[in-house]
Amino acid sequence: MRLxxxxxxxxSYRVRIALGMKGIAFEQTSYMLRRGDQRQPAYLDMNPQGLVPTLELDDGTRLTQSVAILEWLEETHPQPSMLPSDPLQRARVRAFALAIACDIHPVQNLGVLNAVKALGHTEAQVNxxxxxxxxxxxxACEKMIAGNFGPFxxxxxxxxxxICLVPQLVNARRFGCDMTRWPRLLAAEAACMALPYFAAAAPELQPDAE
Amino acid sequence: MRLxxxxxxxxSYRVRIALGMKGIAFEQTSYMLRRGDQRQPAYLDMNPQGLVPTLELDDGTRLTQSVAILEWLEETHPQPSMLPSDPLQRARVRAFALAIACDIHPVQNLGVLNAVKALGHTEAQVNxxxxxxxxxxxxACEKMIAGNFGPFxxxxxxxxxxICLVPQLVNARRFGCDMTRWPRLLAAEAACMALPYFAAAAPELQPDAE
Known part of the structure; x- marks a missing residue:
């Protein structure tokens, strides 16, 4: 596979973690987002949204949207599982993941920040x-898991x-959030980062890291 | 159940369609979003994000995040199914749904539009x-299904x-988009609206419609 x-x-980080969790070897092709690589015609052919990631299978099939890719990985490589077996617990896990994937990540992503800047705002206002x-x-995420035992x-x-939380906390740090507000989230992150496949997926360890 | x-x-519209598809009777409690009903403490207790919808089950269990609710409905009420059986096709359906649920809907939702307005912009700029x-x-969605036969x-x-497309097209019309750009999406919408449970879920038919 190629990510x-x-x-x-x-x-992209979410999918790297999930591929590692499932023990799937993969290669990577890098797109410099600020340079607009993801809006080149060849990439738009495989991902009409012009967003990363796209997972390319060995037969050339291309899958888009990171959470859809996670669900596909779970269905085709069930072990180890990234969803509990009980439907209600699965719903809670997915709700937490989607609270990040729908309501945090896209709203602070490069495209939206560029749109805010284009309205005439400064870098400081964008940040x-x-x-x-x-x-x-x-x-909200901290409250969503307050009642659960951990460490995850x-x-x-x-x-x-x-898998959705760990990459989002990287962004929260980058934008200068007060991380002490979220002891439960940080405990989950620490438990994750002790696992080799979470650690190996970290941005700074990727071949294209600047 | 109570929505x-x-x-x-x-x-909310997505979940109304899905409940209708699965033949599940439900009652509704309405939250006037512009008045901030969804940020009242009693509601935040069941939905820490302060977003609608929340699906309350008969035993008091509350589920949040519409796409997680759709997945739960699919797992607990498998027929009629809202996902194909083939994993690759499931991945494509989910990618399309999430292209809307992650990258369109939240970025044009009330909270973000209010944030743009708070930066000092006019109603016209927000629209x-x-x-x-x-x-x-x-x-992008039109391109994502260009190669599929229809009518859905x-x-x-x-x-x-x-289920994600139909409500988004309502928003696109409300914001004055040129709908003629999307013949394939409109054909899918027309096929949906011929189904009684899609028609019954329309905003203007709900008890709280203004």
Whole structure:
């Protein structure tokens, strides 16, 4: 498999973690987002949204949207599982993952930040936007798992929730959020980073890291 | 079951369609979003994000995040199915649904539009933002299903893709998008609206419609 992505892309990072979790070897092709590589015609042919990542299978099939890719990996490579077996628990894990994937990540992503800048705002105002989106969103995430035992988001195994959380916390730090607000999230992150496949997926360890 | 939502909320609309598809009777509690009902403490207790919808089960269990609710409905009420059986096709359906649920809907939603307004922009500039997000996003969606036979997004049965598409097209019209750009999306919408449970879920038919 080949992951078309970018070391700093949170959505690419999710898929790197999941591929590692499932023990699937993959190669990477890097797209420099600020240079607009993801909007070149050849890439748009495989991903009409012009977003990373795209997962290219060995037969040339291309899959887009990181959470859809996680679900596909779970269905085709069930072990180790990234979803609990109980439907209600699966719903809670997915709700947490989607709170990040729908309501935090896209709203603080490069495209939206560029749109805010294009309205005539400064870099500082743009960063303030991104910081607020991360802070408000992760405040809600902290509450969503407050009642669960750990050390991971949902119990003693990492799930799709952790796979979405870890990359988002990298963004929250980058935008200067007060991380002390989220002790439960940080505990889950620490448990994840002790696992080799989470550690190996970190942005700074990728071949295209600057 | 009780759906905590709002007639005009696209995410609530998705869940209304899915409940109808599965033949599940439900009651509704309405939250006037512009008045901030969804940020009252009692609601935040069940949905820490302060977003609609929340699906409350008969035993009091509350589920959040519309796409997680769709997946839960599919797992607990498998027939009629809103996902194909083939994993690759499931991945394509989910990618289309998430292209809307992650990258269009949240970026043109009330909270973000209020944030743009708070930066000092006019109602016209805010609407222009929402129109552009819908136009660019739905352009990509049109391409994502261009190669599939219809009449629905993915073949001759409605899926999670259609359940996310139909409410988004309502928003696109509201923000004044040029709908003629998307003949394939409109054909899928027409096929959906001929089904009683899609028709019954329309915003203007809900008890809280203004």
């Amino acid at each position: 078309h992505g970018f070391f700093r892309s949170g959505a 303030d936007w991104a910081k607020r989106v991360n802070s408000d969103g992760l405040d 988001c949902f119990g003693n195994q990492p799930t799709m929730a952790d | 905590h939502g709002f007639f005009r909320s696209g995410a 222009d933002w929402a129109k552009r997000v819908n136009s660019d996003g739905l352009d 997004c993915f073949g001759n049965q409605p899926t999670m893709a259609d």
